[in-house]
Amino acid sequence: MQSEQSTKKKSFSQTVILPVSIGILSLVAGLWISQQILINNNDSQIPKNLDATVLPNARTLIDFNLFDQNEKPFSPAQLKGQWSFLFFGFTNCPDVCPTTLKVMQSMWKTLPTKMGEKGHPKLYFVSVDPQRDKPETLKHYVQYFNPEFNGVTGKFDELDKLTNQIGILYGFDEKDGDKDLEYIVNHSAQLILVDPKGRMRAVISPPHDAKTIAANFQTIRTFYGDE
Amino acid sequence: MSLTKRLNLLLVAFLFSVNIVHASDSIKVINAWSPEAPPVAKVMAGYMTIDNLSNKDIKILSAKSDLFKRVEIHLTEMKDGMMRMTEQKNLTIKAKSHVELKSGGLHMMLMGKLKPIKTGSVIPVTLTLDNGETVNLKLKVKVSDKLEMMHHHHH
Numbered sequence: 001m002q003s004e005q006s007t008k009k010k011s012f013s014q015t016v017i018l019p020v021s022i023g024i025l026s027l028v029a030g031l032w033i034s035q036q037i038l039i040n041n042n043d044s045q046i047p048k049n050l051d052a053t054v055l056p057n058a059r060t061l062i063d064f065n066l067f068d069q070n071e072k073p074f075s076p077a078q079l080k081g082q083w084s085f086l087f088f089g090f091t092n093c094p095d096v097c098p099t100t101l102k103v104m105q106s107m108w109k110t111l112p113t114k115m116g117e118k119g120h121p122k123l124y125f126v127s128v129d130p131q132r133d134k135p136e137t138l139k140h141y142v143q144y145f146n147p148e149f150n151g152v153t154g155k156f157d158e159l160d161k162l163t164n165q166i167g168i169l170y171g172f173d174e175k176d177g178d179k180d181l182e183y184i185v186n187h188s189a190q191l192i193l194v195d196p197k198g199r200m201r202a203v204i205s206p207p208h209d210a211k212t213i214a215a216n217f218q219t220i221r222t223f224y225g226d227e
Numbered sequence: 228m229s230l231t232k233r234l235n236l237l238l239v240a241f242l243f244s245v246n247i248v249h250a251s252d253s254i255k256v257i258n259a260w261s262p263e264a265p266p267v268a269k270v271m272a273g274y275m276t277i278d279n280l281s282n283k284d285i286k287i288l289s290a291k292s293d294l295f296k297r298v299e300i301h302l303t304e305m306k307d308g309m310m311r312m313t314e315q316k317n318l319t320i321k322a323k324s325h326v327e328l329k330s331g332g333l334h335m336m337l338m339g340k341l342k343p344i345k346t347g348s349v350i351p352v353t354l355t356l357d358n359g360e361t362v363n364l365k366l367k368v369k370v371s372d373k374l375e376m377m378h379h380h381h382h
Contacts, residue, residue: 091265092269094334096331098264170309189309
């Protein structure tokens with residue numbers, strides 16, 4: 001009888017108390033681990049309610065050597081340390097480019113941060129028309145919209161290294177016998193948002209709207225942080 | 228002409244001073260404007276609504292301006308993932324209908340700027356129609372066609 005009772009007791013602690021405590025412990029541990037994963041790696045999650053396409057796995061932009069309006073290098077290094085907006089176009093563009101830069105001019109006025117402050121983005125207008133858009137032209141063009149804006153261009157093969165990684169397309173419509181270089185450049189009109197690690201994080205498609213871009217940017221920024 | 232008629236005309240003129248109207252016998256152009264562009268830009272756009280008042284389809288054969296080397300009508304459209312611009316030769320405005328030239332769609336492309344153009348000034352443009360008429364219109368150079376943008380400040 002005694003042995004039977006002790007067996008019964010043992011079996012109670014073995015079958016109920018031990019598994020329950022193990023269960024609770026592993027549940028707590030599991031919750032803690034999953035929380036740590038969420039804190040340290042948001043890549044598996046993306047912010048909701050956006051009018052932008054967020055890449056679940058941000059794409060590091062590598063290996064391009066362009067130059068800015070001051071003829072300083074524009075390479076992956078310049079995309080690190082702050083959020084950046086990239087827009088591809090050309091200064092002889094009558095419709096899409098000035099309209100988009102106007103939108104970004106309005107959007108910039110709504111930013112809660114100032115130049116040099118943490119979380120303040122940069123804008124790079126990348127000209128895919130280096131034949132006509134010299135650094136000086138680009139400087140006057142972009143800074144007309146906002147003195148903070150940057151113009152970038154470079155050799156075609158270097159431009160292609162960047163546009164191919166992003167999925168930006170461009171092409172030229174030659175005019176017959178045109179000596180004045182009045183050709184048209186067709187190009188993708190998406191705005192590309194690059195995170196402070198230099199990774200392509202989101203794509204914003206036209207038609208562009210200042211308030212929507214501003215709201216989306218703050219949501220994405222808050223979600224992923226400024227590091 | 229009676230005084231009331233005169234006053235009415237003045238009122239109409241005042242109302243349309245916001246939306247400048249240019250007309251020939253068969254077409255009417257409303258709210259013709261051009262978004263201001265950086266001085267360095269050699270190309271500008273023209274936006275407007277063109278009304279065909281007649282009972283016949285009308286084609287715009289050509290457009291020209293003294294301030295630009297060439298004026299064309301283009302269509303911006305999304306094609307193969309790109310914003311493509313294609314020249315629209317002989318833009319047709321159907322009888323008793325209208326065509327809107329606006330950003331992201333049909334627009335006038337003013338190419339090869341010949342002299343500086345300031346915000347607040349006007350760009351004269353002449354349209355030649357297939358019925359032999361010509362329309363002289365003035366594009367008002369401004370920041371935006373939206374009223375809330377009138378409080379824009381230059382920095």
